[in-house]
Amino acid sequence: MENIPFLAFAMPAFLLFVYAEYQITRKTRQKSIFRHESSVSNISVGIAERLINLFVAASFYELFYYIYNNYRLFDAGSSYSAWILLILGTDFVWYWYHRLGHEVNFFWAAHIVHHQSEEFNFTAAARITTIQAIIRTGFWCILPLAGFHPKMVITMLLVHGAYSFFTHTQLIGRIKWLEYIFVTPSVHGVHHASNEKYLDKNYGDMFTFWDRMFGTFQAEEEKPRYGLTHPLKSYSFLWQHFHYYFEIYELWKRSKGFRAKWNAVFGSPAQMDQDIRPMLEKRFLQDRTHDVPRLKFRGYLYLQIGFCIAALTALTYYWQFTDGGTRLFVTLFILITLINCGALLEQRRWIYYLEYARLFLCSVYLLHKYDLEEYTLLPLIVMVIAEQKLHLGKRYSRFVLQAERQGK
Ligand SMILES: [Zn+2]
């Protein structure tokens, strides 16, 4: 895993590009490209993926080596032509992984998260989930099976991944001549749009010729409306990740007979019952205090996201030197913080329980670190008494969950 410390700089580099893009949109008066809440939500999804990736990436690489060493069909070698074949092969596999991600319910449940963003800027590129990464790895296995050395495959996947980051921006307009071969931000923007003529188009990541070959290419003509045809209307971290699995389960329950049940899981997302999501939203999202207003204390939100990025960078950099306990602590801390950020954006009443959980987690870790496990319950008792005497929960809700427009 010699490339992990190098990956530690991916997050700060990402932030630098987002900051540069944000400054340019301000200077060129294109402020509407960024919506703060949505950007925070996008970045939260990306942080979780990078974090869980630390635990699973090694097994992805081992799987590539296992397939290459035992089952490779050919020997591609490492000549220039092998690299050219690899870059074409990678994008070809991507095309089908991505297309199936839109055409099969089970795959769409993971890929939908990438399309929930109604803004199209660098932060939208961060909307990748670990489930998506696992499914994608299944597809990438074709490359070592075809005979490409895992080292070459891993290098190519880094290049391929980096390329797609730069196609998520509105700052670069159409570059018509480039579109004949390469995916440009305009071409990928069309893929992210919900305009009728743009649906299910432009699946390629680097090249446009697969789309032209299979009849799914569409150039930008009218102004794209970014996001899903039926927007999610929720910033909840957990709901964004799992809502479509619940939708599939509900459809599966309603379906009668094997064929219908099979289609609920592997059928087309276009056939999904549109009344299922509102029904589930009523069941799972009804405890909102307001209809997603702007928070007065957004600084608290940014502070938490900044902290998560710093913690993730440090954990990635020092991964080899950390023990299991520390890894688990930092991971849980970051995940609770991300759920917290989503709950803040949604102004959930239960958010202060998360604050308690985070404080308790910190105290347990510190007590464990200094061999004081026998006092583990003490912080919990202090917290319960403090809540009883000082009504911290109520004060917290009144202060932190203030909406901007209410001006209190
Ligand atoms: Zn897509």
Ligand SMILES: [Zn+2]
């Ligand atoms: Zn995209």
